[in-house]
Amino acid sequence: MQEITYVKAQLPPEPLTCALNTSQLIRCVYAPKCIRWAMLARCSAWQPLSVAADSFQSTDGLSYIQKHFWRLHKLCDKVASLCMCHARCFGSRCPHLPSGVASLEIRLIETFLSMALLWSKLAAVLPPNEDEFPLQFTDKVDSSVVEMLARSRQQLYGDATSDRLLLTAQIILDFSWEKLNTGTWRDVDKEWRRVYSYGCLFKVAALCRKVPTVDAVQQAIRTCDMGLLMGAAIMNDVLQSVVRILQSEVRRSKEEDEEVTAKRAKIELPRCPHVPVIKGDLAIPRVKCPSLESFKSNYLLPLKPVILERTIDHWPALNDRPWSIEYLCSVAGCRTVPVEVGSRYTDEEWSQTLTTVNEFIDKFILNKDQGKGVGYLAQHQLFDQIPELKEDIRVPDYCCLGDTDEEHITVNAWFGPGATVSPLHQDPQQNLLAQVVGSKYVRLYSPEHTDKLYPHQSSLLHNTSQVDVENPDTERFPEFAKAPYLECVLQPGDVLFIPVQHWHYVRSLELSFSVSFWWT
Template sequence: MSRPSSPEGLATSSCPAADQVSAGNTMWADIRALLPNTKEDLKLDFSEKVEESVISLLQQARDLLYGAGSLCSGSTRETCLQKIRNDHTTVPSIKSEEVIPRLHCPSLEHFRDNYMIPQKPVILEGIVDHWPCMKKWSLDYLRQIAGCRTVPVEVGSRYTDEEWSQTLMIVNDFIDQYIVNKNSIGYLAQHQLFDQIPELKQDICIPDYCSLGEGEEDNITINAWFGPEGTISPLHQDPQQNFLVQVIGRKYIRLYSPQESENLYPHETQILHNTSQVDVEDPDLVKFPKFERAAFQACILTPGQVLFIPVKYWHYVRSLDVSFSVSFWWL
């Protein structure tokens, strides 16, 4: 098929491609007119008869429609999807059978009986919307309250890389070098950050669901994870339950059951025995052939969502944007 010889050829009504674009614009405008202005106004409240996997797919479609909070206006469907691809060219697709179910504010009993006791991952929605951090936290806010604080920074895209290292720097320098200027990949992963900066701790709360555990509240470990797009936590497992709260940006996450451990090729060294040797999104199937048969669940975690990662569940995390997450480790 030959291409039009001039730009004007694309604008004439006799061009089938132009007609299709025009029709697409009209159709998309009609769809936008039927939708609420914000994602929050597009309610997806269904009865318990509707399967959670169906609800999860609808929620993902809603997230794509509204993007980072506003609907793609004046665009065809193709243009909207192209914008997503241009902004984040490696955002993976998630098949229906891989989707992690989502629940809106389940009762403690429902969460305990259906997810905590059977050790099944789930995304909880609506439980952190009231946290001050969801509205307050930004780069400017972090500079304001913590800009001159010295913190440990992990340098490198993942801790299994040979060039990975750790260093100390003030928060302002970290933001300038790794977030704003994107000179390289660096990650602020801090277990004591909220003790060092009480203003941040005042903006979060320990989820009520942690009370279902056997440990005391004082034994809950709160972690901060702050870094640029492209930062990766290799596939690994932890010895505690985990609530991962997404505050800023999005993360692509894969979860593998502990039953899949044999297919995940953990490192043989003691220091990395809880970490897989496999590059999850670019696996060497000649070297690690059993990895292909390992079943997993996946999600793109967005601000306001809380992912329950059961104890010993293998998880792989890649930041799709500048990201700030808070995790709660509990037993």
């Protein structure tokens, strides 16, 4: 018979009124053939009790936890936890509990308790009371919407049910969503983006109060991402703080299937069969870690393309935390991102969708559904959305040679399978394109030869060529073949300087992740 040691918390007959020390929380530790529980209901009155158990029914155990947990939760300012396996465990001697079942029950209770404590963590990043919760808008926001926001705030700090708060939040989101999707994005007033972010915050609160399910937490993470993608920063970027807490909760509660992980690790993604041979006279020059002065005088001022070698070797993404499919799934798998669907954005069938990183990888990288579509996470400010990934890269020192402050440098992610294409186009800023994973073929044309590149006539695509660079229609575009160009194949660790207004065409040769830095 195996001994199971419990620390029994004393429950007084009257309601608790003492504040609890939230730094002393539950720890459930499972070791082979032994279950050890450390339980805390209040800061004092710890009494050890050694017993053994014969059975552990999850329904009874969780009901017991729920009953006492909510008793404490409602009566204390801070979250308290009571973890007792079963009423019979106290003072009784029973047969040994099989370790396999014990492990399962421990995981169930750990998940429950972790979710039960979640709201206290979220509440800690919110203002302590309604009076300190800011809601200030200009007269561009309808007064009725401001009233609805105030009602949500009152429900958040009052005794309204989660369903009522969720309903009010959804009304705010639906109304502001219409404003965000009326006209062009540049004409959307920032105040409406702030309203949308507040709606997302209230919805997350509604989803995560009490004991949320894992699905509810996933929905809350998606809601935060929608606020980060479509809204504007509010309350010191509170959505970023909230999503970090939620994401850490998902990581802790979700156990990766070892078999699936092993299969993913063994997958060898094929290289693109068409790898261009770079001729010497067309090759973009390469230099190893030039000084700032050398880069400025030889390349930046004369606007000459160059490949900088060994300038990002210190990035954690290339060393301590190399970016692999498994790593990206662990850090960003549950996060919602915009994905381009189609081989290139000039195609008629091209579209955009929102999906999680996990879903994107499964569908477009691992091709689990055997589909033929091409997906590309392109030109997305992923590192502002997911700061954990931002810690894996560094802004190149060469960007300091421009007039842009570091916080105003636009950092974009480009992640996708082989054969993704960025059609020939030009950008209004200097560009440092850093290759982290895989390889890419790049071709550059000087803006001096724009007349031979046949830009689209529409205002929307005026910076994009009509020509399919690697399969040009010489009858429609006879002058294109006369335009001189430079080309290269970027490898991990390479950084390509693309001068402002230089036309560039990019094709992934295999699974690829690049990071671009736009600056002036």
